[in-house]
Amino acid sequence: MTVKTLDLSLKAIRVLQDGSDPPEEGLLLPGWYVDPQTGQRIFYDPNSQKFYTLAGGVYIPLGYMNPAPKQVAVAPGDRLKVTISFKYTGPAVTGVTGYYCLGIYGTFGFDERLVQRTTFNLPQVTSPPASPNVSDSYTFTIPTGIGTNWDDIYVKIFGGSPGIAGEATTPYLFGYENALIIAGIQPNITEFKIADFAKV
Amino acid sequence: MALDIVLAPMALEPKTFNVGEKVRVTVSFKYVVGVNTTVKLLAGPYYTNILGKHLVSTCVGQAEIQLPASSTPADGTGTVDFILIAKSLGGIDNGTYGLRVWIEDTSAVAEQDNVIIVSGNTGSGDMFSAMLPMVMMLLMVGMIAPMTKQLGEGAEEE
DSSP states (O other), X not given: OOEEEEEEEEEEEEOGGGOSOOOOSSOOOSEEEEOTTTOOEEXXXXXXXXXXXXXTTEEEEOOSEEEOSSOEXXXXXXXXXXXXXXXXXXXXXXXXXXXXXXXXXXXXXXXXXXXXXXXXXXXXBOSOOSSOOEEEEEEEEOOTTOOTTOOEEEEEEEEEETTSOOTTTOSOEEEEETOEEEOOSSOEEEEEEEEEEEEO | OOOOOOOOOOOOOOEEEETTOEEEEEEEEEEEESSOEEEEEEEEEEEEETTEEEEOGGGOEEEEEEEOOEEEEEEEEEEEEEEOOBXXXXXXXXXXXXXEEEETTSSOXXXXXXXXXXXXXXXXXXXXXXXXXXHHHHHHHHHHHHHHHHHHHHHHHO
C-alpha cells in the first residue's frame, strides 16, 4: 500500500534561550499585505512578527490554521505520512517533541481525534539557512472508525534540552483546514447537482 | 487585458407537468467512501411562502444508489422518479414549484426555485374552496336569524 504524504512548513524558529532574533526571511516591512492563498487583506507587525486581520476596529492575530494547499484522499487502512520542515538557527537541542494531530477544527478550537508524538534533535546552526534545514515526520495508519469530518491537521513542536517552548505555549504550530478527504464508512459527497429533470 | 470569468452551475429551465405525471430527476456528484455502500436519493417539489420552503411530501420519490468503495473522488450519478399526485388525492395544487433533490443522511442537497409548473387539477375543488366561506356565512345567518326573532318576540311580551 502506498504512503500518502502531507507536508507542513513551520517557517523559521529559534530556541528561547538563544535570545537572538530569528533569521530574517524576506524581512517583511510593517503594513498591509494580501494573502495569496485566500485573497484576505492582512497586516504585518514586525515587532510581534505576526500577521493580523482587522475586524470591527480590532486587530486580530491570524490563527495557526490555514487553508490547505492540497487535499489528500485517505481511507481506512491507508497510511498518511505528515512531514514538517523548518529553518532553524541556534544551538543543538536534543529530545524535541513533534506533536502530530488529526481532527476537527471549529469555532471552539481543535478537537484532537488522532494524536501521535515523535522525538527528534536539532543540530547546531550558526548562520541562518537559506532553506529549511530540519524536518521530521510521522506516518498515521487511518483507522476504520475515522469520521468523515476528521479532515483537519496540525503539528506543533516543543520541549527538548535546552527547551524551545512549552507544550501548551509553543508558538511553533501550524495546521491545514480541510486537508484530507476521508473515505470512511459514511460517503463524503461533493459537487452534488441536478443534471436534468423530465417527464417519463 | 483581464478576463473575468465566473463559473456557475447551469440553471434548469422551467418545465410544465400535468398532475399524475411522473418526473425523473438525474443528479451528478463526486464521492469518496471507504466501503461499498448504498445511499437513498430523494426528490420532490417544494413551494415557498413567508414561512420558508415547504416540501410537498406526498409527491416525494426515492431511489437507491450503489456507491462502490473509492478512496479518491469518483464520479457518481443517480436518477429518482416522483409522481405529481393530484390535489384531490391529497397531493399538489396547480402552480409553480421548486425542485429539491438530496441524499439521505448526508449533506448533499441541490434545489432550484420555480422550475416545476403544475397544471391539470380540475377546478371543482377550487370552486368549492372559494365558495366555502360564503356557504358557512349563509348557514350562520340561517341559524342566528331565528334566535334573533325569538329574542325580539320575548321583549315585546314583557
